Amino acid sequence: MRIAITRTGGFAGIERRAELDTTGRPDATHVQALAHRALASAAEEGTAVTGVPDGFRYEISVDGRTIHCADPHLTHEQRELIRFVLKEGA
Amino acid sequence: MHPVFCTIVPPHVLDKLAQSEDPAVSESARRTLEHDSLQRTRRRITTLRGVAAPTGTPSDKPERTIYDAEHREVAPGRKVHAEGDAPSNDTTVNRAHAGLGATFELFLKVYGRHSIDDAGLPLDATVHYGEKYDNAFWDGSQMVFGDGDNDLFLDFTIPVDVIGHELTHGVTQHTANLEYYGQSGALNESVSDVFGSLIKQYALGQSADQADWLIGAGLLGPNVDRGVALRSMKAPGTAYDDDVLGKDPQPATMDDYVRTSRDNGGVHINSGIPNHAFYLLATDLGGNAWERAGKIWYATLTGGELLASDADFAEFARLTAASARTLFGEGDEIQAVLKAWSSVGVPAS
Incomplete structure (x- = not known):
């Protein structure tokens, strides 16, 4: 599974992007499950809420499916996935 | 394979998408528009201009409260400092308190504005938001400050102009309400x-x-x-x-x-x-x-x-x-x- 996250906006207005391939990772099952939950919560629970000025905006793509979300209205799973991919991804 | 529409898509684009012949696209856009319009209606209620302050004259003194998110992404968090309290041992708390005060001061002394809403809105701020969080923002009702990652960015309470910048988003929200696009x-x-x-x-x-x-x-x-x-x-x-x-x-x-x-x-x-x-x-x-x-x-x-x-x-x-x-x-x-x-x-x- 390929997970790509682009973070835009923020006070600085500086874009950040990271991508991660779960293939061959020892934590692949965990990360894939997290990604599924992060996307599912956006699609099904209507987390598509209005962002705030200077709040970070995120684009999360998982195997070609893309969702958008924004601080401070992220689900727990989205927050965790974003933190993980921006830290571990390249 | 349709994207879930959210904040990043401006309303005028959603309007177009809602008229799309692809039912999946139009349905998704329509739902987002309904949601957004609810949010906008709420915002409009808070941005009625020229409406008199609720009762009496708002105070010429700020009413500041600082909360500590304790490195979680929650607001407001735990209350750690009230208006009349002695300075905190936490310099971040003191900087936030001072920055809110400097902002209140300029708007009152120079422009005669009583706080963000011109009706004496109490100024709340959350510090230590998230872990190594590289941002600060006005969430529509209060301030939120990250500590920075200490690599690219330091503590976001350091520059007073950053605090003033964010609080001014609150003033704009209550006045011209300029669309963020x-x-x-x-x-x-x-x-x-x-x-x-x-x-x-x-x-x-x-x-x-x-x-x-x-x-x-x-x-x-x-x-x-x-x-x-x-x-x-x-x-x-x-x-x-x-x-x-x-x-x-x-x-x-x-x-x-x-x-x-x-x-x-x-x-x-x-x-x-x-x-x-x-x-x-x-x-x-x-x-x-x-x-x-x-x-x-x-x-x-x-x-x-x-x-x-x-x-x-x-x-x-x-x-x-x-x-x-x-x-x-x-x-x-x-x-x-x-x-x-x-x-x-x-x-x-």
Whole structure:
């Protein structure tokens, strides 16, 4: 599974992007499950809420499916996935 | 394989998508529009302009409360400091308290505004939000500050202009409510930079020629080798040019206007143009920037229904000229306003 996250906006207005391939990772099952939950919560629970000025905006793509979300209205799973991919991804 | 629509998609695009012949696209866009319009209705309720304060006269003293998120992404968090308390052992708490005070002070003393909503809104702030969180924002009702990662960014409570910038988003929300997209979004950002800088200048007692006109000076961390701040109103595009941060993308004039769908249509990029116009006006008039130049901008922002929420640069520029005439008549001020906008390539008349 390929997970790509682009973070835009923020006070600085500086874009950040990271991508991660779960293939061959020892934590692949965990990360894939997290990604599924992060996307599912956006699609099904209507987390598509209005962002705030200077709040970070995120684009999360998982195997070609893309969702958008924004601080401070992220689900727990989205927050965790974003933190993980921006830290571990390249 | 349809995207889930969210905040990043501007309403006018959603309007188009909602009319799409692809039912999956139109349905998704329609639902988002309904949700957004509910949010906007709520916002409109809070932005009714010229409505009298609820009861009595609002206080001339701020009512500040600081909360600690304890490195989680929650707000407000645990209450750690009230208005009358002695200084905290946590310098971040003290900086937030002082920054809220400096902002309250400028708006009250210079523009006669009682807090963010002009009705004495208590000022709440959450510090230590998240882990190594590289941002600060106004969430619609309170301030939120991250600690920074200590690599690229330091603690976001350090520069008083950052605190002022964010709180000014609250003032804009309660007045012109400039839509956070495209040119109106860049104006929203610019107005926050203008008053953020004025709050710093007022606190330091600096005149226009003494001010650094930087936004976010002191915020950049040890891993940024070449940068002085995040934005420069004096020389947009020159604040940083670094191997990690990249280069400051701000234009100073319409010749270099950046057309992009990123960053809500470049709100943090093209704000360089109205920022520079304000700088030119303030330095041309001389003296304290918060006096004549600041009053013209403040009157434009808060002048009731005149300034549309989707105003573009030219509309804003025309209204600053109108404000200058109303406040100061046919004098140096109006000439300086017209000259400043002309220098950045925006028609003001």
